Amino acid sequence: MKFSQKINHISSSYIFCWYHIAILYDCDYFKKLGGVQIWLDAALFPLAIVGQILMTFGYRSQWVAWNIINIINIIIWYNQFMVNGTSISLSMLMLQIVMFLNSIYGSIIWLKKSKSYTI
Template structure:
């Protein structure tokens, strides 16, 4: 009976959260609640990716258009996460699907695994964020601090998963194995922390985004394509956003 009740409870929160996440009205409401500073950051992210796509000729290729869609969805996803708004998940779902296509094209196996994980976690995130909103009767998710025990467990698991992915990527002939392999274990930690509302997620996102800047910079020297240029610009934009997200969540926690 307890398992049945738990499952029904999760379905309830998924259903209630989805009403907002996949609602046009809900998206307009939460995007409309952004501050002037956040509109400026969003405009910078969108302009940077659009201009880089146009100047690099990205809009003339299929992969370039796919990358631009990914960039726009990611920018909207990130700015809504900054404020703890649940509608971030509709853009997260779109971004992870499109990013998967790009990762396959570039044979970045760590990135492929990361995006598959991100996709699944979007729906778990809807459940947990809706639960947090309902229990607190708030429009946004609560910013929490992580315990030392949980932090230690996550560090150990991250190292173990990293070493496993390094081995697997070498067997599959992946690119930039030592750097690329770090993305999945860090993604596991960052997305879990985000899903359950821990502010320390932003420390991990900053590391992930900095790594991605390095990875796509190297990728640009190997494949000088318009989609690679756009992805590099997107990584820089994501790094800037993660710094702002850390500021907002740590300030809220205080």
């Protein structure tokens, strides 16, 4: 059995369970570091791993993961800008907005190409 076939057999509940365990572990880690937005920060890393695995195997649902990551990043940097008001926070907020628009564009292109290849 090929590795890609083995990945297809992993149940979604198994991935869902490990994703939440990783978030809880990251929350504890970020809390020890004195983080403020620990739930948002903790959700990014496991979601990025899921998105990367989906992208490696060419699944369309990878774009859902990347869009959610970008939305969470926009929320994080918006909150930072509202608290600090620094130009660094504003530039990071603008960067995250551009990355979100890029991921929307990428998902539209991907979906158009995948529809043209269907039999």
